[in-house]
Amino acid sequence: MSDPIILGIESSCDDTSVAVIKGNKILSNIAANQEIHREYGGVVPELASRAHQQNIIPVIDKAVNKANIQQKDISAIGFTRGPGLLGSLxxxxxxxxxLSMSLHVPxxxxxxxxxxxxxxxxxxANPKPPHFPFLCLTVSGGHTMIVLVKDYFDMQIIGKTIDDAAGxxxxxxxxxxxxxxxAGAIIDNLAKSGNKTAFTFNKPKLENYNYSFSGIKTSVLYFIQKEVKKNPDFIKENLDNLCASVQKTLVDILMNKLEKAASELNIKEVAIAGGVSANSGLREAMQKNTEKLGWNIYIPKFEYxxxxxxxxxxxxxLKYDLGEFADLSVSATARYDIEGEFKKDL
Structure with missing residues (x-):
């Protein structure tokens, strides 16, 4: 029996993305970005959903063509149900x-x-995939959590942010x-030319494996306000060092909890995922722990x-192999509890 060909649709935020997979091999992975949000300093939900409507057909067409398949070859349609912006979802x-109805596929x-x-x-994605059980630091603009992954569909959140996400x-x-x-990628790029020990900022003191990032934001704000009063050009003159110092502080916060969890749970298989896992400082910190702590680390390719x-x-x-299909009554949901999803069948 040949491997199924599955088309996946991702529309949780402001990128319209479509991919085609055969077995575990990606045949195409196409995305349309929405530059309009830059001028607003954040994603505008109404504009995002409108852009998805404009982009989805051409992106699907491009993904199918790049994969060198025809629609009749598709075995199933996968889509993001949540979490995310409801209008986009x-x-x-x-x-x-x-598309599922028109092609008569699951x-x-x-x-x-x-x-x-x-x-x-x-x-x-990696030279080799992680071995179960492994820890995964999942860190993005909307989420920051440490997940204990026991199997594909057996996961447990053991720590998460109590306020802002790292991204x-x-x-x-x-x-x-x-x-x-x-700003994440910009800070990362500027940090490469800066001194990461030039400035120090407050780090939260939380028990267990939870995170907090609102405190460092306030610490940076008050520090900048004080310095700019003395020197209006302070930011401009120190931007690289500021970015390097902030990045080091955020990465230290992330890694301290991850190291604590790995040590106390005696797990050497450690992965990172999500948009912030593209950060060079975080990747460097993970690499150092292969020698320092004997971790087997898993860092996905940037595109993933x-x-x-x-x-x-x-x-x-993976769900296709298990025969886990949805019916047409399924609805998008802005809040989708990863832990509840995996615990319901345990």
Whole structure:
């Protein structure tokens, strides 16, 4: 029996992405970005959903053509059900239902957070996939959590942010520095030329494995306000050092909890996922722990870190193998509890 060919649709935020997978191999992974949000300093939900409506047909067409298949070759349609922006999710969900009906193929709903983690099992995501059980630091603009992954569909959140996500902290601090949105990649790039020990900022003191990022944002804001009063050109004159220091602080916060969890649970298999996993400082810190702590680390290719349909298609393939199909009554949901999803069948 030949491997199924599955088309995956991702529309949880502002990128319209479509991928085609055969087995665990990605045949195409296409995305249309929405530049309009830059001028607003953040994603505008109404504009995002409208752009998805404009983009979804041409992106699907391009993904199918690049995969060198025909629509009749598709075995199933996978789509992001949630979490995310409801208006954006509705576009992807509705189109997936329609395409499933027109092609007479199964419909498969996917949890977006689950997909970030399971992207590690895409054929070319890593030299080799993680071994169960493993820890995955899932960190993005909307989510920051440490997940204990016991099997493909047996996961447990053991720590999460109690306020801002790490990616959100990067963006908000970038705004303080006068940087464009999204600021994470800009801070990462400027940090490479800076001194990461030039400035120090407060780190939260939380028990267990939970995170907090609102405090560092406030710490940076007050520090900048004080320094700019003394020198109006302080940010401009120190931007590289500021970015390097902020990045080091955020990465230290992330890694301290991850190291604590790995040590106390005696797990050496450690992965990162989500948009912030593209950060060079975080990747460097992970690499150091292969020697320092004896970790086997798993860092996905850049194209599988940000929101993308390849990860949706990967989960859809795993669910296809299990015969886990959705019916046409399935609806998009802005809040989708990854932990509840995996605990319901345990």
């Amino acid at each position: 509705l576009v992807g969900t509705s189109f997936a239902k329609s 419909l498969i709903e996917v949890n977006h957070l689950q997909a970030h983690i399971l992207a590690h099992f895409i054929e070319d 959100e902290a990067f963006d908000k601090i970038g705004k303080i520095f006068g940087l464009d949105y999204p 870190t940000t929101d993308n349909a390849a990860m949706i298609a990967m989960v859809a393939k």
